[in-house]
Amino acid sequence: MKKLIAALATVAAFSAQAAELNVAATAVPHAELLEFVKPKLAEQGVTLNVKVFTDYVQPNIQVAEKRLDANFFQHQPYLDEFNKGKGTDLVSVAGVHVEPFGAYSSKHKSLDELPKGANVVIPNDATNGGRALLLLAKAGVIGLKDGAGITATPKDITDNPKGIKVRELEAATLPRVLTQVDLALINTNYALEAKLNPTEDALVIEGSDSPYVNILVARPDNKDSEAMQKLAAALHSEEVRQFITEKYQGAVVPAF
Numbered sequence: 001m002k003k004l005i006a007a008l009a010t011v012a013a014f015s016a017q018a019a020e021l022n023v024a025a026t027a028v029p030h031a032e033l034l035e036f037v038k039p040k041l042a043e044q045g046v047t048l049n050v051k052v053f054t055d056y057v058q059p060n061i062q063v064a065e066k067r068l069d070a071n072f073f074q075h076q077p078y079l080d081e082f083n084k085g086k087g088t089d090l091v092s093v094a095g096v097h098v099e100p101f102g103a104y105s106s107k108h109k110s111l112d113e114l115p116k117g118a119n120v121v122i123p124n125d126a127t128n129g130g131r132a133l134l135l136l137a138k139a140g141v142i143g144l145k146d147g148a149g150i151t152a153t154p155k156d157i158t159d160n161p162k163g164i165k166v167r168e169l170e171a172a173t174l175p176r177v178l179t180q181v182d183l184a185l186i187n188t189n190y191a192l193e194a195k196l197n198p199t200e201d202a203l204v205i206e207g208s209d210s211p212y213v214n215i216l217v218a219r220p221d222n223k224d225s226e227a228m229q230k231l232a233a234a235l236h237s238e239e240v241r242q243f244i245t246e247k248y249q250g251a252v253v254p255a256f
Helices: 002-017 027-043 058-064 076-086 126-138 171-180 188-193 226-235 238-248
Strands: 019-026 046-053 070-075 091-098 102-104 119-123 157-159 165-169 183-186 213-218
Touching: 019 027, 019 058, 019 226, 027 046, 027 070, 027 091, 027 188, 027 226, 027 238, 046 226, 058 070, 058 076, 058 213, 070 076, 076 091, 076 126, 076 213, 091 226, 102 126, 102 188, 119 126, 119 171, 126 183, 165 171, 171 183, 171 188, 183 188, 213 226
Parallel strands: 019 046, 019 070, 119 165, 119 183
Antiparallel strands: 070 213, 091 213, 102 183
């Protein structure tokens, strides 16, 4: 009887320490990073369940509605715009990495080769669309009006010497239309999924000093939970830094 009581006490103690986190992520590199830290978290009593999404909207909605605990796919400017537009109050838990944003073409080998009236596609969400236009402006393809920043839109283009035609499409679809356009500005996670190598295939790419750090996001009510903090610590480990550096070869850069 004493042995049974002791065994039950042990199980109860373990159950009290055990926790579960359901985290949304885009496939590359976010879900890969989460899968990498899953065994380490298991050793600490945290079961990590990774739910892969292909869009930038549902991961936030499902966390806000408490269907999921956290997500890992976005940068702070995108989160700020989402919270503002949807009335949510999601918060950053930890900054993990930067994915330098790039411009790709299957028809041209340099931006100088872009023809007059070139068809250019960019993400249709406010911050990544603005980020794409800022990259084009920095490369000299277009000029933007003074003060145009991360939320710039095609209406803010003031100088367009090649007369490029800019269309906005859902970010996830951009790799699929690459062969149909002259230039596509693609988020690195989607570029990697499409087997593009940002450091080799992009005609122009942000530097490693990009301010768009990808963040682990949760709600105010669970961001400080023990399990969430263990996940944040695992994503900031030296093992993760080495994993990012070796696996992605500059296409993804540690931000810690």
